[in-house]
Amino acid sequence: MTNKKTDSKAAKSYIGFSGAEVFHEMLLSEGVDLMFGFPGGAVLPIFDVLYKSPIRFIMSRHEQGATHMADGYARSTGRVGVVLATSGPGATNIVTGLATANMDSVALVAFTGQVKSFMIGNDAFQEADVTGITRPVTKHNFLVKRVEDLGRVVKEAFYIARTGRPGPVLVDIAVDATAAKLAEEPDLTPNLPGYKPRLTGHIRQIRAAADAINASERPVFYVGGGVVISGASQELRALAEKAQIPVTTTLLGLGTFDETSPLALQMLGMHGTAAANYAIQECDCLIAVGARFDDRVTGNLAKFAPNAKVIHIDVDPASISKNVEVDIPVVGDAKDSLKRMLDLLKPNERKGWLAKINAWKKKYPLKYEIDGKIKPQEVVDLIGKMTDHDAIIATGVGQHQMWTAQFYGWRRPRQIITSGGLGTMGYGCPAAIGAQFGNPGATVIDIDGDGSFSMTMVEVITAVGHAQPVKFVVLDNEYLGMVRQWQEMFYGRRYSSVAHPCPDFAVIAEGYGAKGMKVSERSELADAINQMLKHEGPVVLHVKVEPEENVYPMVAPGKNLHEMDLGKLA
């Protein structure tokens, strides 16, 4: 490469580089060493560059799987997940994965090929309006038609994906822009005058929040995925312990507060603990951090935390006062805001409030009965104990997801990898594989349901092919369990299209080249889990469980949090 006149800051000239080569250089400069995806016609120039690249490319069996893998990788490591797919159907197959990441604020950058720039709009082979389709399910997206713009846009995409409230960013690249060569030095300076995430909370607001907490008698922390993303667990713990404030977490916030702490209330909401939900309803000061008052958390909005002054710390101003009117908003990064609040909080023992909470905890613990067939809760409970509550756990969506949230026993952030906002069935299997790629040597387990696992289990072969020792535990109740539970509770037990006959997942696993195991007796369970954990490669453990077990507590949709149905817990 001849060294022509360049910008004084740029160490390197890109003249003569193809679009695909510039693209590759930008990925390297962003520190990408791993990407997930599936090849196709409109991304051939990029795959040609990847042929000799240090970047590891993991080919999934379906683009949705690749997107969930990148998502699991991102959630478990805090890095940006990268996806590459072709035009048309390749791109439409990643839409569910993008929407999943968008709802849960996961930093992804997805690249899709597009037909040649001059053919766009002509209904060419494998053409789809991908920026149009993905606009509502991404943080932002771009269409690149000119090789000159490609480098800058890749940089902008990574910057947008990982900063502020993170999210998926899609870059749709016309194939001729990757094949063309640069005749002039490209301008790589990001041009984003409208994008300024506000990271530093206003000190006046932080002071007002601290004053409100100091003046309160019955405060509660309600923390969500934002605390995971900003890495604010230690700050949260310091605050909670200094002022003796109990902490409840959302599904995505699990692990940000060690559940062995006497201040831990575990999860709140529709399937939250009784203690957490009662505490919310009786608190006089609710401190929401990195959470967004989702309807699965609040129940009936009008009666949610009715006596509380509401403080809301969030990096996304649009999350504040969207569902619940907030008294003291703090727009800023959770870690920074909590850190600056620490000195302002007064130590407090709150003996009366904590005694009340402890009484609820004692009276209404999460529990299940060990009788009859294997209980799904007991499988989760056993896995928790046998992994010292230290594994990375992915889930699908449904009853098994809620039991996993309730019974695993969360100790640290980035331990649970689950689709919260969108509730994407089929998320668990590929997400666990992505998490394993990001955490070599860690124990990664997908605790899945038979319904969810059936949707994406083909990716087990991706784990086998890359020797990723992921463990897949399939809790098989032969139903789409959560839908069945709703039909039992709200539709007079009219079980409509919820019976879900399953294949022998152990045999299928063996067919894929993984180890397959199946248990249906309680006496075999602990041994099977033990064998699974000891096995060095991927394992599918098929567990036949009680078919009509329900998740409790349950707050019926639209009901107030304190009106939960405790079921067998009462």
Add this chain to the structure above:
Amino acid sequence: MKHIISALVQNQPGVLAHIAGMFAARGFNIDSLVVGRTEDPELSRMTIVVIGDDRTLEQVRKQLGKIVPVVKVRDFADVPCVQRDLVLIRVHTPPTKRPEVTQLVNLFRGKVVDVAHDSLLVELAGTEDKLEAFIDLVRPYGIRELARTGVIAMSRGSQSAKQERQQDVS
């Protein structure tokens, strides 16, 4: 309540679709939406008239602010501003009624821009109220066709789009 929201946006393809899509997806009601160039070739101005209560409007402003190519959002609700809408209206006007209709047009400081044997094409600019009043008055004659631009607005004072862009988004 009606609010006039002005958004300075980067002049690039897809911005209009992005903003219109956000309004549709979140169920906000658009009364009118006007897009046009500004004195800065990199920026366009969208003037959006939105109907909603204070909480809805707060969400509208925040959701607009989240869209990456949106550089600046202003709500003219409590700001002294000049607002204009323009209407072209073809009024059924037989020759005997011409003097009457022309007189109305003159009272409203409008212009007759085309005359046919049984109709007049009238151009009128002003606030929405003024336009509504005129339309009500000519309705009895028969409105053959009507087109409105939607409201554009600008605060009073001397600020340019470039200066506006440099202020912090709040």
